[in-house]
Amino acid sequence: MPITLVILAITCVVSFMAFKNSRLMNDLILWPPAITGQREYHRLVTYGLVHADFSHLLFNMFTLYFFGRAMEPFFSDSLGTFGFALFYIGGLVVSILPTYLKNRANPNYRSLGASGAVSAVLFAFILLAPWQQIIVLVIPMPAIVYAVLYTGYSIYMDRRGQGNVNHSAHLWGAAYGVIFTLLVNPRVLPHFLDALLHPSFR
Template identity: 75%
Template sequence: MSLVLILILAGTCIVSFIAFNNRKVMDDLILWPPAVSRKREYYRLLTYGLVHADGTHLLFNMLTLYFFGRDMAPFYDGSIGSMFGFALFYLGGLLVSILPTYLKNRNNSNYHSLGASGAVSAVLFGYILLAPWSQIIVLVIPMPAIIYAVLYTAYSIYMDRRGRDSINHSAHLWGAAYGVVFTLLVNPQVLPHFLGELAQPHF
């Protein structure tokens, strides 16, 4: 397994566990838009991905990252030609997925966002481009990855427009879009591969 993936998993878990028991660490790392716009604490546009709301939030993100990151880390390392290819992709996912949220709330002192979900969505959707008909388990229900992608996108759009919960659905959507665009840019051959796979469904 990729060393970079191991470091991301371990680092996120360690920092999240520390933040669970240390409010100052949580407050220093979470995305609080005024701290970025007024205090120029730009690091928060990345460090928000190191902290999570609770153990369930952390477990879900890290399990998803582990299972799909194992395949995607070598892909990005090879496509970019560097052992840090996956790190570049993941950090980009954290940044791109949160930027729209930050810009929308940059003067909102009551807004906070945390968790690696945007970057994890990027990894997942990159994987779906490579293996759209692979079976994934969603709440104990197996389904083809491409079907999950459609349902996930529709649900995230719907919930983002409703805006009635504390989940940053916008980050999920932008992370997924980033994962698709980045993957196609670094390896254009993925597009004909994906289209070819779609034309030959297998369950």
């Protein structure tokens, strides 16, 4: 079974369980004081297994399903069978570390959801197929256009610091996805630059 589907299934099962079990939710969510004071480092990964509600879960898993399946062979070929799992887990940890460090003494802060790792998958895909048409809220657009809009919006909202969405995790996840992919295969960079210069809409 593809690793993407395994990650998706585990995330869905755990999220649905946590919807009805507040204790499980509290044990898995990113709560910085529990990491700082009690060394519950598992929270740097398990926060990505729980979601705020069904729509939050659906959006992340829908995105993971389509782009994870496309990227899994790339990482499997380069890193072995569990290459994509390594990439994804790394995305969870790296995307949330700045948030944790900023709030490590804040008992009122919590964060959850796989958005950071999903952003990593999406931006890794954009490196390989920047002009691929994707659907964003029923609007078709090239992946690279979405990347620019997504990055600009996330930076703007992160600076405003309002709302319950962790835009910082989105940005760090995207950056991780790009850097990790280029480290795994540096030839992706000239491929990406050449693709940018030769648009091919499909």
